[in-house]
Amino acid sequence: MKSDISTIKSTDISMQRSVFWQPRPAWIAMGLAAILVLFPMTQNDYWIVQLTQLMVYGIFAMSLSLVWGYGGILCFGHAVYFGMGAYIYTLIVKGMIPGFSGILATSIAGLLTAVLCVSLFAVVVGYFLFYGRLKGPYLGIVTLAIAVIAERIAVDWYYIGGYNGLFSIPPFSVAGYEFITPIALFYFVLASSAIAYLLLTHIVQSPFGAILRAIRDNEARAESFGYNSAQHKIITFAIGAAVAALSGALFAIVTEFVSPTLIGFGLSTEVLIWVALGGKEVILASFLGALLVRTLETYLSELMAYYWILFLGVFFVAAVILFPKGIFGRWLSD
Template identity: 35%
Template sequence: MTQRDKTWLFITLAIMMALTLYPAFGSFSGISGLRDILLFALFAVSLDLFWGRTGILSFGHATFFGAGAYGMAVMTIHLAPGAAWSSLAGLAFGVGLAGVIALAVGYFVIFGGVRGAYFTIVTLALTLIAQQIAIGWSSVTGGDAGLIGVPPLTLGIPITGKLFYYVVVGLLFAVVLALWAGLRGQRGLVLRAIEDDERKAQTLGYNTPLHLLAVFVLSGLIAGLAGALYVTGTGFVAPDMIALLLSTEVIMWVAVGGRGSLIGAVVGTMIVWRLQQEVSTLSASAWPLFIGAFFLAMVFFFPDGLPAAAQKLWARGKGMKEGRTA
């Protein structure tokens, strides 16, 4: 392991330890709120996997989060209400639905050679279409009102309260560590080569569309898992969970934390949610305007994320201190 790997692992384990200890000091409402934020962080990790490792921005990732959420809700409310196995079936259906959508869209778009801004536009349109389906198919999705009454997660026993919180923390960091370990080998190097120059990677014999599709589908599956678990905690699903605003927000979470680091997506999500709480206390309607202004500020002043900016400031301050000493 390199020094950078050791630093990453130390930071990740430190954050995990802090989150694990939080229930000993936090209130019930605080634990529930942080649990939901961590599920959104899992969603952000899914985008960071694709955008951070391939350099291709997906502006429609809320489609997969919403597919997982609606899949879980439809299964547990309409198809298997009250069944002991409904939670497992809902998870499988929600995650599977997100994966199928990612596979279908990704196959035609990625193998069709769509890249860059055109890929972003296609995925943006995907979110708009998915939201219209969620609103228009009211007999199944509940329309604008959504679906209320999603039962808590049950895996033999009800997974609620602190137990649900610990399940989310464990799952989040299991995914982060598994992705980090998997991307440290040849697959990570191939994705880095594709991000640098896809055509050159093809000349070296790599099937770059297949690699991109595999990462895109895995990203969609993780996002679907986050959405499916989220609705079991909140008890409802609404079109907002598949809307363009959520797709914009998740990009912000990843950008703030620094794309490509995985754990940065977790940190970025927590930072932006904290800002949202502070802004919403002043004016609930001001948040969409604030996130737009904040996004522009990030693009111009902190394109590599806040951690990278802090690291540069630290290095500059250290250099100035050493210069004075000399």
């Protein structure tokens, strides 16, 4: 630590500018994108399908990274947005919402409506949470309660499939082209991941992102500068919810079915683990965290049947102790 302090001398203007420009994550993101773009050339269908799903979870993790890592909002019900996105998309494209027919029942309309409705829902929830000045564990408990309620509703609501969920979702189609093949879906999800990544990275690097981190670090101080912290948190919550809804809708598109487990407490905690392990303060690290943990889960459950969850627990504890900023967060932040 001492050597850090003595080596950094930066009255020079160009060096101070470098505070805003963090080259490494950008290069790593580009490298990762290149690998993913070329991946289908391996023609390994199993992994193409796997990666498509993993990226959906990755988008979900990135949305939580914004809310938790940058906004400092520990949300135990983030899957509510994921699940709502999946359900709303499904209900619309299956023509199950009265009044939504014709152009309103197309895939694109479904996707947009899902994202819009969920972010509006987040604004309403956020209004009560943040103007109610809920923080820390209290906020966690309330969001957890919301997740449990949402799951109960999904299980007991017969019209939306109840416990069994909804099946046979029509494929995503744009102007007559249907995304059915694994490769088409892969690229569709990859493009969505890239858009989500660029959007979120832009937000966290913008002045809004700096203010958000300032509020996270010291809310009283940020407010004394004239920033309305509740308002900033609500906006963050809504953006995070929108991206989570996008990933939920993508999940419905890729797996062609939705069920109450998508909306509940279980997935909400899982995504917290992915993001914590990957590195909650770095968008890309959270994405990689989701990929890593989900891959480990798949491998370990094949390898050691029921004991995998024990191993994962040990791995989680070790990672939190060894890498408090996340496994990837350490390398990807400047």
